[in-house]
Amino acid sequence: MEPSAEKLMWMYETMLLIREYEETMANVYLEGKLPPNIQKGLAFDIGSGPVPGEMHLAAGQEPVAVGVCAHLRKEDTVVGTHRPHHFAIAKGVPVDAMTAEMFGKATGLGHGKGGHMHLFDPEHKFSCSGIVGASLPPACGAALAAKKMGKDWVAVAFFGEGAANQGTFHEALNLAALWSLPAIFVCEDNKYAISVEKSESTAIHSDADRAAAYGIPGVAVAKNDALEVYEAAGEAVARARKGGGPTLIEVKTDRYMGHFQGDAEVYRPKGEVGELRKNDPIPSLGKHLRARGILDDGKDAAIREKVHGLVQKSYEFARQSAYPEPREALQHVFV
Amino acid sequence: MTTARKLTMAQAISEAIGQEMERDPKVFAMGEDIARYGGIFGATGGLLERFGKERIMDTPISESAFIGAATGAAAEGMRPIAELMFVDFFGVCMDQIYNHLAKNTYMSGGKVRLPVVLMTAIGGGYNDAAQHSQCLYGLFAHVPGLKIVVPSNAYDAKGLMIQAIRDDNPVMYFFHKGIMGLPWMAYYEGSSNEVPQEAYTVPFGQARIAREGKDVTIVALSQMVQKALLAAAELEKEGIGTEVVDLRTLVPLDVEAVVRSVKKTGRLLVADEDYLNFGLTGEIAALIAERLDQISLKSPIRRLGVPGVPIPYSRPLEQFIIPQVKSIADACRGMMRGKVAQPA
Numbered sequence: 001m002e003p004s005a006e007k008l009m010w011m012y013e014t015m016l017l018i019r020e021y022e023e024t025m026a027n028v029y030l031e032g033k034l035p036p037n038i039q040k041g042l043a044f045d046i047g048s049g050p051v052p053g054e055m056h057l058a059a060g061q062e063p064v065a066v067g068v069c070a071h072l073r074k075e076d077t078v079v080g081t082h083r084p085h086h087f088a089i090a091k092g093v094p095v096d097a098m099t100a101e102m103f104g105k106a107t108g109l110g111h112g113k114g115g116h117m118h119l120f121d122p123e124h125k126f127s128c129s130g131i132v133g134a135s136l137p138p139a140c141g142a143a144l145a146a147k148k149m150g151k152d153w154v155a156v157a158f159f160g161e162g163a164a165n166q167g168t169f170h171e172a173l174n175l176a177a178l179w180s181l182p183a184i185f186v187c188e189d190n191k192y193a194i195s196v197e198k199s200e201s202t203a204i205h206s207d208a209d210r211a212a213a214y215g216i217p218g219v220a221v222a223k224n225d226a227l228e229v230y231e232a233a234g235e236a237v238a239r240a241r242k243g244g245g246p247t248l249i250e251v252k253t254d255r256y257m258g259h260f261q262g263d264a265e266v267y268r269p270k271g272e273v274g275e276l277r278k279n280d281p282i283p284s285l286g287k288h289l290r291a292r293g294i295l296d297d298g299k300d301a302a303i304r305e306k307v308h309g310l311v312q313k314s315y316e317f318a319r320q321s322a323y324p325e326p327r328e329a330l331q332h333v334f335v
Numbered sequence: 336m337t338t339a340r341k342l343t344m345a346q347a348i349s350e351a352i353g354q355e356m357e358r359d360p361k362v363f364a365m366g367e368d369i370a371r372y373g374g375i376f377g378a379t380g381g382l383l384e385r386f387g388k389e390r391i392m393d394t395p396i397s398e399s400a401f402i403g404a405a406t407g408a409a410a411e412g413m414r415p416i417a418e419l420m421f422v423d424f425f426g427v428c429m430d431q432i433y434n435h436l437a438k439n440t441y442m443s444g445g446k447v448r449l450p451v452v453l454m455t456a457i458g459g460g461y462n463d464a465a466q467h468s469q470c471l472y473g474l475f476a477h478v479p480g481l482k483i484v485v486p487s488n489a490y491d492a493k494g495l496m497i498q499a500i501r502d503d504n505p506v507m508y509f510f511h512k513g514i515m516g517l518p519w520m521a522y523y524e525g526s527s528n529e530v531p532q533e534a535y536t537v538p539f540g541q542a543r544i545a546r547e548g549k550d551v552t553i554v555a556l557s558q559m560v561q562k563a564l565l566a567a568a569e570l571e572k573e574g575i576g577t578e579v580v581d582l583r584t585l586v587p588l589d590v591e592a593v594v595r596s597v598k599k600t601g602r603l604l605v606a607d608e609d610y611l612n613f614g615l616t617g618e619i620a621a622l623i624a625e626r627l628d629q630i631s632l633k634s635p636i637r638r639l640g641v642p643g644v645p646i647p648y649s650r651p652l653e654q655f656i657i658p659q660v661k662s663i664a665d666a667c668r669g670m671m672r673g674k675v676a677q678p679a
Contacts, residue, residue, distance in 0.1 A: 077411070111444030120443030122410065127447070131434055137403020138435065144404055145411035148363065148389070155407070167427075171400035178395065332445035333479050334504045 001234050003227070005294045007070050009303075011226050012289055014069075015062040015282050017307045018086045021095065022059040022257070024311050025085070025102070029055045029261050044262050050319065051102050053115055056083040060224070060256035063281045064188050065090035067229025067251075068156055071237040077142035077155040079135040080128035081188075082117045087158055091126045093119065095310060096317040105321035112324050113332060132193075133166030135159050136185060140172050143181035143246075154182040154240040161250070162193025164207040173248065177214040182240035184233065185248045190255040195267035211248040221251040226285050254279070339529040343516025345377030347489035347530050348454075351496035352416060353382055354534045356390060359414060362500055365392035365401055366418030375420055376456050376515050398428035402453065406436045409449040414500060419455040422471045422509065436505045437480030451506070452499045457485075458511040458558055458608055459657055461520055465645035468653075470557070470607075472509050473614035476585040482506040482539060483585035487514065487560035488526045491583055494537030501536065511558040511608075523561035540587035544596070548576035551667045552596040554619050555606045556582040559658065563606055566663035575671055576600075585615065590622055594630065597623050601633035602670045606663050611640030634673030637666050 003011065032038075032049030039045060046052065058065070061083070069090035072078065080087035088098055093109070101108030102116045109119055117130035125142075129135055139157035146153035163169055164187055176183045187207045191198050204210070211218025217239070219232045229251055236247035254276040258265050289295035342350065356362045364379055370393040373380035383391045394401040398419060405415040419425060425432065432453065439447045459468030476483045482504055486492040492510065499506040514526035545560055546567050553563040560581045567577035578596050582589065597603045603623055605616040616638035623630060639658040647653050 077407075079407070109444070110442050110446070113444050114442035118442040120439065120447050122443070122446050127410070127439070129435060131430055134403070134430060134435060137400045137431055138407030138410065140400060141404035141407020141409070141415075142411050145408040145413045148408075148413060168399045168403065171395070171397035172403070174395060175397055175400040175404065332441050334482070335440055335445050335448050
C-alpha cells in the first residue's frame with residue numbers, strides 16, 4: 001500500500017524533525033555537564049546543566065514512529081517507552097511543551113514533574129513510561145475503553161526488544177488477544193537491551209514469532225525503513241479498527257546513539273554506528289520521494305529550514321520559560 | 336424514606352458497586368473470579384447476572400495486565416474497578432500500581448485523571464499463613480498518589496465504596512476477610528449492620544468515633560475496630576472508659592479526630608493488624624508526639640501490631656502475633672497504671 005504524496009511528505013518531514021530534535025538535544029544535554037564546570041575529579045556530571053537526569057535519544061529509530069503514527073488519528077492512543085521523543089513528535093505532541101518539560105520548566109507538559117521519560121499529553125493521547133515493558137498493559141486499557149465506548153479508535157504500545165522478555169509483554173498479548181482488543185504492539189528491535197545483545201538475551205531471533213503463542217498476527221519488518229513499517233502498520237491498524245483484534249509487529253531498527261547520553265558503548269564494535277548510518281532511513285525515504293516526483297532540492301531545503309526553525313524555537317521557548325515555584329512540588333499528587 | 340436492612344460487608348460492597356454501575360455507564364469491574372464466582376470474598380456477588388460479562392469481567396491471572404489496563408482505561412475516561420484477590424499478590428503487579436497508577440497524575444502535572452478503584456482482601460485469623468494473611472495498607476499509604484480506604488463495617492463499606500468510585504483519583508479499597516460476613520469464615524458480627532438501600536457516600540478523611548470514652552483512646556481500623564469495641568465493653572465493666580476511633584481512611588488521614596480524642600483521654604493505644612514496624616502505629620504515635628505542646632499524656636503511647644515476623648500458619652502461633660481482644664484490653668489496663676516522666 002503506497003502512501004499518498006501528502007503522507008509521504010509528512011513522514012519525511014517528521015523524520016527530519018525527530019532527527020534534528022535528537023541531535024540538538026545531544027548537544028544541549030552536554031551543556032554544564034563537563035569539566036571545568038563540575039565537581040573536580042568528575043569527567044561528567046549527570047545532574048548538572050539545563051537538562052539534567054538521564055537522556056535516551058532515538059536518532060535512527062524514526063521509521064518505527066512515523067511508519068506507525070502515519071496511520072493514527074488524534075483519538076488513537078500511543079504509549080511509548082523511556083526513549084519516547086520520536087513517538088511523541090510523530091503523535092503530534094507539541095515540541096515546545098515537550099522540550100520545556102525536559103528543561104524542568106513550568107511550561108512543560110507536566111509542569112516539570114515528569115521529565116524526558118515521563119511525557120504525558122492527554123490532548124494528543126500520548127504517554128510513556130520509564131519502566132521497561134510498562135507500555136503494554138495501559139495500551140490494552142485504552143483499547144478496551146475504545147471498545148466499550150463503541151469507537152473505532154486503536155491503541156499502540158511501543159516497546160523495545162528487551163521488553164519482550166518481560167511478563168507484561170506476555171500478559172498483555174494474551175489479554176488483548178483474548179478480548180480481541182484494537183491494540184497494536186510494536187517492538188523496536190534495536191539489537192541492544194542497554195548493553196546486552198539480543199542474541200544474549202532472547203531465545204529466538206524475531207519477536208514477531210511470539211505472536212503465534214497468542215493466536216494473533218505477527219509481522220517482522222526486517223528493514224529500518226519507513227515505507228515497510230507503514231505497510232505493516234497499515235494492515236494492523238485497519239484490522240484493529242474493524243474489530244479484528246491485535247497485531248504484533250517487530251521492526252529491526254538502529255540506534256545511532258548510546259543507550260543514554262554519556263554511554264561509552266563499550267559493548268558494540270567500533271565503527272558499527274558508522275556502518276548503520278550508511279543505511280540511514282531518512283535519505284532513503286528522500287530518494288523515494290524524489291523518484292515519485294514529489295520532492296526536489298527546493299522543497300527539501302524548505303522542509304529542512306522549517307524543521308530547523310521549529311526545533312530552534314522549541315529549545316528557545318524551553319530556555320526562556322520560568323522554573324516552577326519550589327512549593328509547586330507539593331501539588332498534583334491528586335486532582 | 337430510607338429503607339435500611341442488616342447487610343454483611345460483602346453485600347454492602349456489592350450493592351454499592353451495582354448502584355454506581357446503574358448510575359454511570361462508565362463504571363465497570365474486572366478481576367479474577369469476580370464474574371461467575373461473584374468474587375472470592377463476595378464483593379461482586381450477583382453483579383454478573385445484572386450487568387453481563389461486558390461490565391463484570393473475569394480476567395486471566397495476569398494482574399499486571401489488568402491493573403495496567405485499568406489505568407489505561409481510566410485515562411480514557413472510563414471508571415474501572417479492579418480486584419486484586421489478595422493484597423499479598425501485589426508483588427506480581429506492583430510496578431503498575433506504584434510506578435504508574437500512583438504517579439501518572441503527578442508526573443503529568445495533574446492533567447491525567449485516573450479514577451480507578453483497586454479493591455483487595457486483607458487480613459489473617461483463619462490460618463492462611465504468610466502469603467495470604469497480610470494487611471499491607473501501610474505499605475500503600477507510604478506511596479504518594481493512592482487514597483487508602485479500609486472500612487470496618489457494612490454501613491461504611493457501602494458509603495466509602497460509592498465515594499471511591501466517584502473519586503477522580505486512584506483509590507485502594509481494602510476489605511478484611513474476617514468482617515465480610517462470609518458463610519464460610521468466622522467473622523465479627525459487629526461488622527454487619529444496618530445499611531440504607533439508597534446510595535450514599537461516606538467522605539474520605541473523616542474518622543468515626545465508634546464508641547465514646549474518657550480514659551483511653553484506641554485508634555484502629557478495619558477488623559481491629561470490632562476487636563477494640565469488644566475490648567471496650569469488657570473494660571467498661573472495670574470502670575475504664577474507652578474511646579474507639581475508626582480511621583476509615585489512611586489517605587487522607589483525619590489527624591484532627593485523633594488529636595481531639597487523645598487530648599480528651601490523655602492515653603493513646605494504636606491497635607493494628609498490619610506489621611508493627613515502620614507503619615501505621617508509628618505514624619499515629621508520631622502525630623501525637625509532634626503535638627506534645629498541645630496534648631498532655633497521662634501514660635506513654637502504646638502500639639499493638641504484628642511484630643516483625645511473617646504471619647505463621649499454626650493457630651496458636653498466628654493468634655499470638657495478631658493483636659486480639661484480650662491483648663487490647665490488657666494494654667489499656669496497663670496504660671491506666673502508666674505514668675509519664677516529669678521534667679527534672
